[in-house]
Amino acid sequence: MPHLFKRNRALLDGALQAMKTREFWTPFPEVPSGKIYGETARADGEADFAALVGKPFNIPDHPEDVRLGKEQSPWGLELDLSYPAAPVQTLLAASEAAFAEWSQTNIETRVGVLLEVLSRLNKKSFLIGHATVHTTGQAFPMAFQAGGPHAQDRGLEAVAAAYAEMTASALDAVWQKPQGRGEPIVLRKHWMVVPRGISLTIGCNTFPCWNSYPGLFASLATGNTAIVKPHPMAILPLAITVKVLREVLAEEGLPVDTVLLAADEPETPVTREIVEAAAVKIVDYTGSSTFGGWIRKNAGDALLFTEETGVNSVVITGTGDFSGMCANLAFSFALYSGQMCTSPQNIYAPKAGIDTDEGHKSFDEVISGIAAAIDHLLADPEQASSICGTIVSPATMKRIETARSAGRIVRDSGTAGAGRSATPLIVAVGDEDKLHEQECFGPVVFAIATGTAAEAIDRAACLARDKGAITAAVYATDQHLIDGAAASFARAGVNLSVNLTGNIYVNQSAAFSDFHVTGANPAGNASLTDTAFVAPRFRRVMIRWPISD
Numbered sequence: 001m002p003h004l005f006k007r008n009r010a011l012l013d014g015a016l017q018a019m020k021t022r023e024f025w026t027p028f029p030e031v032p033s034g035k036i037y038g039e040t041a042r043a044d045g046e047a048d049f050a051a052l053v054g055k056p057f058n059i060p061d062h063p064e065d066v067r068l069g070k071e072q073s074p075w076g077l078e079l080d081l082s083y084p085a086a087p088v089q090t091l092l093a094a095s096e097a098a099f100a101e102w103s104q105t106n107i108e109t110r111v112g113v114l115l116e117v118l119s120r121l122n123k124k125s126f127l128i129g130h131a132t133v134h135t136t137g138q139a140f141p142m143a144f145q146a147g148g149p150h151a152q153d154r155g156l157e158a159v160a161a162a163y164a165e166m167t168a169s170a171l172d173a174v175w176q177k178p179q180g181r182g183e184p185i186v187l188r189k190h191w192m193v194v195p196r197g198i199s200l201t202i203g204c205n206t207f208p209c210w211n212s213y214p215g216l217f218a219s220l221a222t223g224n225t226a227i228v229k230p231h232p233m234a235i236l237p238l239a240i241t242v243k244v245l246r247e248v249l250a251e252e253g254l255p256v257d258t259v260l261l262a263a264d265e266p267e268t269p270v271t272r273e274i275v276e277a278a279a280v281k282i283v284d285y286t287g288s289s290t291f292g293g294w295i296r297k298n299a300g301d302a303l304l305f306t307e308e309t310g311v312n313s314v315v316i317t318g319t320g321d322f323s324g325m326c327a328n329l330a331f332s333f334a335l336y337s338g339q340m341c342t343s344p345q346n347i348y349a350p351k352a353g354i355d356t357d358e359g360h361k362s363f364d365e366v367i368s369g370i371a372a373a374i375d376h377l378l379a380d381p382e383q384a385s386s387i388c389g390t391i392v393s394p395a396t397m398k399r400i401e402t403a404r405s406a407g408r409i410v411r412d413s414g415t416a417g418a419g420r421s422a423t424p425l426i427v428a429v430g431d432e433d434k435l436h437e438q439e440c441f442g443p444v445v446f447a448i449a450t451g452t453a454a455e456a457i458d459r460a461a462c463l464a465r466d467k468g469a470i471t472a473a474v475y476a477t478d479q480h481l482i483d484g485a486a487a488s489f490a491r492a493g494v495n496l497s498v499n500l501t502g503n504i505y506v507n508q509s510a511a512f513s514d515f516h517v518t519g520a521n522p523a524g525n526a527s528l529t530d531t532a533f534v535a536p537r538f539r540r541v542m543i544r545w546p547i548s549d
Contacts, residue, residue, distance in 0.1 A: 004252065005112030012115060015160035018512035025512050027156070028122045028149035032141070037125065045126020052131075054080045057236070059243050061256055063090050070265045071233055074137030074390035075419040083239055083263035088273045091260050095198045095225045096279055098255035103195050103223045105254065107166050114159045114221055117248050118152050121241065125149060128209065128237055135234035136206050137390035137419065138336055147209045147237050153511035154528060155213035162221035162534040166193050169540075174547065189544040195223030196303065196537060197281035200274055203230040204286040205392050206339050208237045214528045215284025215305055220245075220258070222537040224282060229262040229271055233392070239263070275299050282537060286341075289468070289522065303536055307341060309439040310468030310523030313460035314506070315485065316349040316366055317453035318477040322356040323373075324501030325475055330373035332473075332505045333424045337388045337416070338443040339396070341523075342471045342507040346436050346463070348456035351449035355477065364428075367447045371411035371426050378416065378423055385417030388443070396442035400425055403444045406435045413443060437463060453481055461488035468523030470516075473497045473506040493520025 005012075011027055018025035029036045038044075056067055064084035071079050102110070121128070125148030132147030133140050169191070177185045199219035203212045208230055219226050230238040239261055246256040264270045274280060275295055282303045285295055289308040296304060319325045332344055347370070353362040361369065378384035391397055400413050400422055407429035413422045424443040429436055436446035450456040457474070464472060472494045474485045482498055489496040495518060497506045509516040516528040526533050 002106070002109040002112045004116045004248075005108040008112060008115035008119060011119065011156065012111065012160055012163065015156050015512065016164060019157065019160060019164070022513045024510070026149065026153055028125075028152045030145045030149045032126065032129070032144045037123075041126050045124075045130055048124075048127040049130035052081065052236070053077070056082045057084075057239050059084055059239065059246065059261060060250075062246070062261065063094050063257075065090070068263050068265050069235060071135055071235055073134035074392050075134060077134050079134060079236075081236060083235055083261060085263045088262070088270055088277065091227055091262055092198065092274075092277055092279050094257040095227055095260055098257040099195075099197060099225045101255050102225055102258045105223070107163065107193060109252075110223060111159060111163050111221055113248050113252055113254065114217055115156070117245050118156050118159070118217075120244050120248065121155075122149065122152050124240065124244070125152075128240055131236040131240060132209065135208065135236055137339075137392040139386045139389045141386065142336060142389065146207055150511065151207075151209035151213045154210060154516075155217040157511045157529045158214040158218040158534065159221045161529045161531070162218050162537070165531060165535050166222065166538065175544070186547040187544045188547050189542055191540045191542050193223060194539050194541045195219075196539075197224060198279050199224040199226045199282035199284065199537070200280050200302075201226060201228045202271060202283065202285045202287065203228065203234065203238050205231040205234045206336075207286075208234040209241065211286040211307065212238060212284070213241075214533070215282075216241075218529070218534045219282055219284070219537055222534065224537060225258050227260045227262050227274060227280075229264075229274060232264050232266050232269070235261075235263050272298070275302075284526075305526035305533065307470075307517055307524040307526065308468065308522065309441070310341070310470055310521070311346060311437065311439050311463055312342065312344045312469050312471045312506075313346040313348060313463065314344045314473045314475070315456045315460050316347060316354060316475045317456060317481050318354045318356065319475045319499070320357050320477055321501050322358045322361065322369065325499075326369045326373035327377070328501050328505060329370050330377045331387070332507050333370075333443070333445050334374055334377060334387050335505070335507055337391055337396075337422055338424065338445075339389075339392060339441065340507050342509060344471065344473060344506055345440060345444065345446060346460065347445060347447045348450055348460050349447070350453050350456060351451065354453075363447075363449045367410050367426060367428060374411060374424055374426075381417045384423065385419075385421065388416035388421055388423060390416075390419035390421050391442065394420075397422065399440050399442050400444060403427055403435065403440055403446075406433050406446070410447060437467060439467075453478075454484065457481065457485045457488055461485075461492045461494070464489065464494045465492035465521055468521045469494045470523050471495055471497065471506050473500060475499055493518045
């Protein structure tokens with residue numbers, strides 16, 4: 001048994017068991033505590049990040065013709081980082097050369113390497129957290145979790161799912177077919193797990209690690225080599241990841257070019273050239289449906305796994321905890337200023353209002369209650385900054401300005417504190433306005449009055465089916481409505497949360513339990529992490545021969 005596989009076997013077994021039971025489990029604690037990560041972990045992470053700022057980022061033996069990098073921190077810190085870069089054809093040739101050996105490496109060796117990498121990345125969670133802060137604009141608590149433990153959970157989930165699929169059937173067998181009175185036919189059979197080739201991971205600006213790790217680790221586990229193409233404004237977290245991967249590969253005497261970084265700058269992007277390369281056989285993409293559509297047309301016969309744009313909705317038909325509902329939704333709308341693929345955007349509620357534990361509430365009172373809860377949540381500037389973070393793209397600020405003219409402003413957007421920031425904007429819109437039927441990425445909330453509660457459910461579910469959605473939430477006291485909503489959103493391919501209050505939010509997705517995205521509507525064709533996400537990355541090829549006496 002390969003030594004890294006043996007060393008990390010308990011980690012793999014825990015993941016495999018959790019994926020069967022879907023119960024809560026994580027080997028990577030999400031709390032940035034010195035008691036967990038070491039008393040000096042926070043200070044060490046800050047020092048390690050400070051030591052990177054203003055210097056060339058070194059990845060030993062990585063192909064390099066030039067140094068590139070124009071990342072800008074939304075918090076205002078001058079990063080002045082540069083990364084090794086080489087022509088696309090150089091990267092493709094290096095990846096193909098590495099594929100010859102990596103693809104032939106046995107399953108346990110590959111999986112052992114990746115388990116070791118995830119364990120080492122976990123020890124660098126404070127460093128990765130700071131790198132995520134200054135490339136995504138997240139506040140540190142979220143950046144630590146999303147860039148560190150939660151991303152590592154998703155990476156481990158992908159490795160475990162790939163291992164389970166590759167080992168689901170025997171690799172060797174003796175096949176014996178009776179021939180009546182004659183001697184049986186006896187064959188020895190061996191199946192080889194054959195990966196597809198070079199995989200391309202296209203990272204996003206908002207969650208570079210969380211969204212990239214599943215595809216990256218699934219491809220590597222199944223024997224494919226990987227080119228990691230970060231968003232040009234969020235290179236550092238993935239550069240750190242690539243460096244750790246290559247360090248472990250080097251230690252094990254395996255080809256370091258199994259994993260390569262494709263760094264670029266906004267003015268000179270390389271993504272299209274890599275996508276169009278015939279050698280690229282798998283593409284994992286997170287981003288807009290516009291560019292996703294271009295990839296579909298230009299990726300040739302490459303497998304494409306996507307998470308794209310969608311419109312997430314909340315339907316409010318009644319509640320037994322009005323203040324708890326408002327507080328829960330306030331946090332959901334404010335968290336990272338709505339810059340999450342799971343953030344809710346539209347609120348649908350009957351124009352006649354709803355029944356609550358505080359009596360009947362009109363439509364306006366429901367929306368005003370949510371607005372007041374946001375005001376209360378963000379009253380303290382320090383807390384507001386910690387919850388909202390910053391706005392990572394100037395285009396988001398333009399969307400906020402456009403949304404202001406879409407209808408009646410219930411709550412205007414303001415600043416959240418340090419950096420480029422914005423708090424949630426709530427706009428009540430009528431049927432004549434169509435802006436709410438498109439994703440308005442950022443802290444924008446549209447409130448839509450409907451004729452009935454059933455109509456509210458139907459409109460939200462139909463929009464999800466037609467335009468895509470990753471999450472949906474329903475608040476109701478009528479079980480018949482809840483059952484109808486469950487059926488409607490299931491047909492629309494959307495995961496549904498019902499009557500959330502307290503410290504669990506529609507935005508959150510738990511590895512080993514929740515399947516993130518369903519792959520059943522236009523918001524994405526992949527689900528993290530089901531069998532369909534890992535199985536197509538390899539094929540089984542058989543060799544057989546007769547056994548003679």
